[in-house]
Amino acid sequence: AGALHVVATPIGNLGDLTARARAVLAGVDAICAEDTRHTRQLLQALGIERPLLALHEHNEADIAWRLVERLKAGEALALVSDAGTPLVSDPGYRLVREVRAAGLRVVPVPGACAAIAALSVAGIPSDRFCFEGFLPAKAGARRERLQALARETRTLVFYESSHRIEECLADLVAEFGAQREAVLARELTKLFETVLGDTLGDIAQRVTSDENQRKGEFVIVVRGCEDDAEARLREGQRIYARLSEHLK
Numbered sequence: 001a002g003a004l005h006v007v008a009t010p011i012g013n014l015g016d017l018t019a020r021a022r023a024v025l026a027g028v029d030a031i032c033a034e035d036t037r038h039t040r041q042l043l044q045a046l047g048i049e050r051p052l053l054a055l056h057e058h059n060e061a062d063i064a065w066r067l068v069e070r071l072k073a074g075e076a077l078a079l080v081s082d083a084g085t086p087l088v089s090d091p092g093y094r095l096v097r098e099v100r101a102a103g104l105r106v107v108p109v110p111g112a113c114a115a116i117a118a119l120s121v122a123g124i125p126s127d128r129f130c131f132e133g134f135l136p137a138k139a140g141a142r143r144e145r146l147q148a149l150a151r152e153t154r155t156l157v158f159y160e161s162s163h164r165i166e167e168c169l170a171d172l173v174a175e176f177g178a179q180r181e182a183v184l185a186r187e188l189t190k191l192f193e194t195v196l197g198d199t200l201g202d203i204a205q206r207v208t209s210d211e212n213q214r215k216g217e218f219v220i221v222v223r224g225c226e227d228d229a230e231a232r233l234r235e236g237q238r239i240y241a242r243l244s245e246h247l248k
């Protein structure tokens, strides 16, 4: 039987496509893509011509069984999304589940992912983190989600588009406080790549005052809520430092 290859594609810079991804895309019988027009452009840039099948949230469940039949018949298929790693705030998990349920092989071909790229340059604790993806579009639901996350101690990673970046940052400030440490990563790997920090209040202010900072694609990395023990320890260290200054 064939295998389904889940292939990461660049999040902006074409150079980030791996050699293995290129070889797999060139070698499969067909490529399932979120947006076939978008993927055709990528393949053209790579000089690859392969049949494309549209797979998006609305038809995924319906066509999964057909793809399983093709895999059973021995075909090799690839799954890509518009950018980055499929299934990460992108379609694909239903297909992967069906393929695995049929006892067929699913092969990861890893590469770019905006969340991981942002974490890797944020300088915010990254040993434990929660990927939250996109916040709800409606203000009420967004506030509610943020309230539920306000005491989370792990680092939080959010995705956002230019349409809602200002509202989203305003709500983050309202629910987590302006002093919470955060980094905004914009247009990673692209021409206008910007990584700015250091607190939610500071980021919100800079995005509001500069129209250019509202353009493009964003990852927001927010430090988790410091648990009480950690906060007490820091306070202790602060007092100790003050005291030792006086005792000099």
Ligand code: SAM
Binding pocket: 011, 012, 081, 083, 084, 085, 086, 087, 088, 089, 090, 112, 113, 114, 115, 158, 159, 160, 161, 185, 186, 187, 188, 189, 190, 217, 218, 219
């Ligand atoms: N599957 C993708 C991945 O692996 O990162 C994510 C797809 S999701 C539909 C698109 C969102 O990812 C954007 O709205 C943005 O939040 C984030 N994103 C994608 N490319 C980015 C980039 N170059 N810089 C910053 N954020 C990016």
